Amino acid sequence: MPQTRILRSYFPVHEGWLGLFAYQVLRAGHIQTGPDHRIERQDVPGHEFLFCIRGEGVVTVRGRAHAVRAGEMAWLPVREPHAHRPVREDPWEILWLRVDSANLSRLMAVLTVHDDPVFHFAHPEDVETLLIELLDHLDRSSLAIQAACDRHVSALVEALVEARENRLLEPEVATHKGLGDLMAQIHAHYNEHWDIDKLANACRVSKAQLFRLFQTAFGKTPLAWLRDYRMAQAKRLLVETDDPVSSIAIAVGYPDPLYFSREFKKHAGLSPRAFRASESW
DNA sequence: AAACATACTCGAATTCGCTG
């Protein structure tokens, strides 16, 4: 029976630099587990992230077991009792790190990690690369390396947020074929005239059903969604270009610049010109 | 003078309540 092999293991030294960066990597490593490897702990500082390179493992949080397969990552709230182990038939190989930070616990709550600690990525290979780069840094210790580690953990957190955000949005938007088609059409032609009949046709539903769909998927009415979308584009154009406000109004689907100004102020709290001034340096 | 903002108004958009 193959035994657990510790391929890499780090105890970074922080010396007098603790607290200079958002994230502190407390420990990290790379292990290839044997079938009997098992970790069971009550309470250690920080948060632990286990990325499964190959094989399969099981993590237990709040008494519930969750399978972790290749390309997935488990986020363990290690301040409370937790455990992890490989599955016997195909023991996992993992990259792991333990991180401390002021805000991770709150983020954990927002991302409902306790209910589902396992994250699936659109591009797991990127996450693996990120972790390997992070481990490479830990060979040495310097202020610059601390900064680089901070950046890597930050990128990892971004990947975790994206993974969960996409999953939260998907069911509502993607399950309805017509709504998906409608969104695509609006993204391509948001500067054209849209009314409720046209939206309903593009979505292939009745008017009443259109409102229900948007309410469920976005929590707003179709035109409110369209307005917010257009306003976001307008803000971008105001900052990125020197075009007159009236041209931008037309470009984002408001043929009447006057009305556009009014809407913009209601939306952004500033008139278009004031907004542009406040955003230019 | 041109570009932009605001007040006011009317009709379209949205919601509501009901029915099949």
Added chain:
DNA sequence: CAGCGAATTCGAGTATGTTT
């Protein structure tokens, strides 16, 4: 649930005032 008409809200245009 989905559709329909009535009730209500709110969007969009016009006219007019304000800033650059």
